[in-house]
Amino acid sequence: MSTGTESDFVYFLYDLATYLLNGITQGSVYALVALGYTMVYGIIKLINFAHGEFYMIGAFIGFFCIRSGMPLWMAFPCAMIGSGMVAVIIERIVYRPIRYAGRIPALITALGTSLFFQYFGQNTLGADPKAFPKVTDFENKTYQFGELFVSTNQIVIISTTFILMVFLYWLVNHTRTGKAMRATSFDKNAAELMGIDTNKIISFTFFVGASLAGAAGVLVGMYYNTVEPMMGLIPGLKAFVAAVLGGIGIIPGAVLGGLVLGIAENLVVGFWVSTYRDAIAFGILILILLLKPAGLLGKNRKEKV
Amino acid sequence: MKAMTKLIPLIAVFAALAMFSQGCKKEESKTMTEAPAAKAALSATEIVLGAVFPMTGPIATYGQESVNGMKMALKKIGDIKGKKIRLIVEDNKGEPNESANAVRKLIDIDKVHAIVGSVASSNTLAGAPIAQQSKVPLMTPASTNETVTQTGDYISRTCFTDAFQGVVMAKFAYETLGKKKAVIIVDNSSDYSKGLASVFTKKFKELGGTIVDGSFTYVQKDTDFRSLLRKVKREGPDVIWLPGYYTEVGLMLNQARQMGINLPFLGGDGWDSPKLQELAGAEGIKGNYISSHFSPDDVDPAVQGFVKEYVDTYGQKPGAMAALGYDGVLVMADALKRAPTMDHAGIRDALNSTKDFIGITGSITIDENRNARKAAVVLETTAKGMKFKQKVNP
Numbered sequence: 001m002s003t004g005t006e007s008d009f010v011y012f013l014y015d016l017a018t019y020l021l022n023g024i025t026q027g028s029v030y031a032l033v034a035l036g037y038t039m040v041y042g043i044i045k046l047i048n049f050a051h052g053e054f055y056m057i058g059a060f061i062g063f064f065c066i067r068s069g070m071p072l073w074m075a076f077p078c079a080m081i082g083s084g085m086v087a088v089i090i091e092r093i094v095y096r097p098i099r100y101a102g103r104i105p106a107l108i109t110a111l112g113t114s115l116f117f118q119y120f121g122q123n124t125l126g127a128d129p130k131a132f133p134k135v136t137d138f139e140n141k142t143y144q145f146g147e148l149f150v151s152t153n154q155i156v157i158i159s160t161t162f163i164l165m166v167f168l169y170w171l172v173n174h175t176r177t178g179k180a181m182r183a184t185s186f187d188k189n190a191a192e193l194m195g196i197d198t199n200k201i202i203s204f205t206f207f208v209g210a211s212l213a214g215a216a217g218v219l220v221g222m223y224y225n226t227v228e229p230m231m232g233l234i235p236g237l238k239a240f241v242a243a244v245l246g247g248i249g250i251i252p253g254a255v256l257g258g259l260v261l262g263i264a265e266n267l268v269v270g271f272w273v274s275t276y277r278d279a280i281a282f283g284i285l286i287l288i289l290l291l292k293p294a295g296l297l298g299k300n301r302k303e304k305v
Numbered sequence: 306m307k308a309m310t311k312l313i314p315l316i317a318v319f320a321a322l323a324m325f326s327q328g329c330k331k332e333e334s335k336t337m338t339e340a341p342a343a344k345a346a347l348s349a350t351e352i353v354l355g356a357v358f359p360m361t362g363p364i365a366t367y368g369q370e371s372v373n374g375m376k377m378a379l380k381k382i383g384d385i386k387g388k389k390i391r392l393i394v395e396d397n398k399g400e401p402n403e404s405a406n407a408v409r410k411l412i413d414i415d416k417v418h419a420i421v422g423s424v425a426s427s428n429t430l431a432g433a434p435i436a437q438q439s440k441v442p443l444m445t446p447a448s449t450n451e452t453v454t455q456t457g458d459y460i461s462r463t464c465f466t467d468a469f470q471g472v473v474m475a476k477f478a479y480e481t482l483g484k485k486k487a488v489i490i491v492d493n494s495s496d497y498s499k500g501l502a503s504v505f506t507k508k509f510k511e512l513g514g515t516i517v518d519g520s521f522t523y524v525q526k527d528t529d530f531r532s533l534l535r536k537v538k539r540e541g542p543d544v545i546w547l548p549g550y551y552t553e554v555g556l557m558l559n560q561a562r563q564m565g566i567n568l569p570f571l572g573g574d575g576w577d578s579p580k581l582q583e584l585a586g587a588e589g590i591k592g593n594y595i596s597s598h599f600s601p602d603d604v605d606p607a608v609q610g611f612v613k614e615y616v617d618t619y620g621q622k623p624g625a626m627a628a629l630g631y632d633g634v635l636v637m638a639d640a641l642k643r644a645p646t647m648d649h650a651g652i653r654d655a656l657n658s659t660k661d662f663i664g665i666t667g668s669i670t671i672d673e674n675r676n677a678r679k680a681a682v683v684l685e686t687t688a689k690g691m692k693f694k695q696k697v698n699p
Binding site: 011015018019022023026122126127128129130131142144149151220224225226228230231234266269270273274275 | 360361362363365366369398493520521522523526528529531532533535536539552555556559563564565580583584586
């Protein structure tokens with residue numbers, strides 16, 4: 001009897017490890033997308049609902065680059081720069097003209113931009129899901145550790161996310177541009193008085209946020225072997241939730257929020273009923289926000305009167 | 306005010322882009338602009354056929370294949386009783402609410418004689434009550450859920466139902482493959498999937514097999530099934546019944562092989578799309594079986610003629626939906642020719658009395674429940690396409 005329970009326990013550990021691994025992989029993707037949400041919100045207080053579409057655009061740029069025979073190490077930066085450029089253009093022609101019109105018009109405009117890209121994409125690229133081309137030989141390879149299966153794609157996603165986050169940390173905290181970003185976020189007018197070109201900094205923030213989303217898009221394209229124009233919708237929403245969960249405007253918060261959401265979802269699917277996946281994930285969000293309205297890492301600041 | 310003047314060029318840009326994107330749309334959606342001439346009854350100079358299909362969205366290849374097949378059939382038919390047939394295709398994006406809107410629009414604005422569509426049962430079920438209420442015949446070429454035709458006497462279908470398809474696959478699993486323990490993974494957002502799951506459960510148990518208890522579900526547009534598959538694996542089944550649609554199924558097969566699951570997955574006609582091979586990958590697709598309506602490998606000269614013409618026209622092999630769309634329109638045309646009066650009731654009567662119509666998906670007789678009794682084929686999924694395995698007569 002004891003051996004039975006023992007092996008049950010070992011199986012339980014393997015189960016747990018599998019769910020955690022899947023959760024961290026999915027959470028890394030949410031985190032990459034959530035970073036863009038949180039950075040843009042941090043700097044101009046705009047909830048950019050079109051952010052999920054930058055993720056989709058990145059995935060498609062990666063798709064077309066790789067399909068035309070480009071190696072991954074070239075296609076990947078191309079997708080990042082490409083979706084970053086699209087974001088800069090969108091910021092310039094869509095968000096900047098209404099920056100002072102108030103928050104609600106900006107929010108509605110962001111929603112409109114999001115829908116525009118989704119349906120424009122369906123029209124021009126076709127609505128059917130497309131299989132992501134094979135990138136390298138290592139793709140789809142799995143390593144087995146006892147009962148735990150780790151695919152190379154999972155390793156690639158987790159490590160790429162980690163590298164990009166370290167890079168972002170360095171960019172924001174240890175460069176002049178990063179300093180300017182933080183200054184603009186803290187007080188835009190004062191930053192301008194100090195000689196910072198805030199328009200440029202805002203554009204740059206959009207660029208960085210969207211290129212991270214673009215990177216996530218390519219990674220997901222490889223991971224799930226599929227891209228389609230509506231693919232940004234759900235991850236975009238989940239990433240928004242992750243950003244709020246961690247404390248919107250706070251960069252480490254986005255990462256933490258993404259990982260918490262990804263792991264929570266997979267644990268619910270694994271140990272409970274998958275039907276409840278989103279219900280539980282969003283229940284956690286509500287619970288955390290009830291206890292800590294500013295998010296996990298947010299500081300509760302009193303509104304100045 | 307200043308903000309307003311700044312907004313105007315912005316709106317203009319959007320309007321221009323929107324128009325551009327509209328211009329790219331396929332010709333069938335142009336009918337939106339043609340307002341009805343009067344609130345009069347049906348057109349006397351032409352026959353207006355409405356079609357509701359998922360031209361975009363997660364099951365888009367079904368809509369596209371069906372409409373391809375329908376257009377091929379229309380070309381073959383030509384005029385009926387000296388009247389031209391005009392086909393109006395509405396895109397329901399694979400979503401029930403869009404289907405309901407599309408049916409409403411076809412009836413109220415386009416004044417159609419009859420409606421063909423849709424493919425996914427959930428979508429057809431959303432539109433059927435509207436057609437029934439307005440007393441407009443709606444015939445689905447491909448929705449297999451039992452309840453679809455129970456909506457009323459104006460709703461019929463030219464394909465078999467899940468009660469048949471599920472039994473075919475349960476028997477195949479138990480008798481042909483010799484499998485005894487099944488896990489069922491259900492698409493919770495689909496009536497089709499839930500219907501097939503319960504039919505399979507009943508038959509498989511009746512034969513003597515066991516079904517693992519527990520809820521293994523996902524919803525349309527999910528992409529990550531790894532944790533769900535892990536749970537399935539722990540139950541130690543020897544076969545997995547997965548009555549879903551190809552987009553999610555493709556991803557799931559791909560991930561299952563990466564998770565070390567090398568069991569056969571069985572599915573229904575929801576898998577039958579050329580996309581499945583692409584999405585599942587060479588490893589994922591191997592060694593699974595589905596039931597479907599038609600096999601392009603069928604040696605019947607009529608089928609081969611159809612396959613050849615389809616390949617010549619569209620540059621790819623037809624799937625089951627193309628064949629069903631083709632047959633559906635032919636049955637409709639046959640009914641229109643026989644209809645005593647060219648109003649909705651007349652067309653309904655003619656449709657419902659269809660008997661022994663020989664189509665490429667088999668002989669079609671619409672029975673008293675307005676379902677077609679037809680043979681099913683079991684296909685093996687391989688990296689090179691679906692391979693014919695056996696034919697099962699009702």
